[in-house]
Amino acid sequence: xxxxxxxxxxxxxxxxxxxxxxxxxxxxxxxxxxxxxxxxxxxxxxxxxxxxxxxxxxxxxxxxxxxxxxxxxxxxx
Numbered sequence: 001x002x003x004x005x006x007x008x009x010x011x012x013x014x015x016x017x018x019x020x021x022x023x024x025x026x027x028x029x030x031x032x033x034x035x036x037x038x039x040x041x042x043x044x045x046x047x048x049x050x051x052x053x054x055x056x057x058x059x060x061x062x063x064x065x066x067x068x069x070x071x072x073x074x075x076x077x
Contacts (some may be wrong), residue, residue: 018048 012023021044053059 017051021047 012020015023025040025044050059054061
């Protein structure tokens with residue numbers, strides 16, 4: 001029995017972020033015959049690296065409101 005897109009989306013949603021990104025890239029490639037360039041590959045690798053860094057606790061993450069406040073303080077002195 002062929003899978004419908006709703007079932008595929010539900011199944012794919014359970015994949016880790018980096019695997020969903022790879023799947024998305026593969027699907028987009030089927031829509032656009034242009035071969036992905038090195039930049040796309042590098043960005044997907046960077047996204048996966050950052051996601052892993054957050055997942056394993058190596059990255060320091062900060063609430064967006066704190067980041068905005070600190071930026072304003074730096075600009076305004």
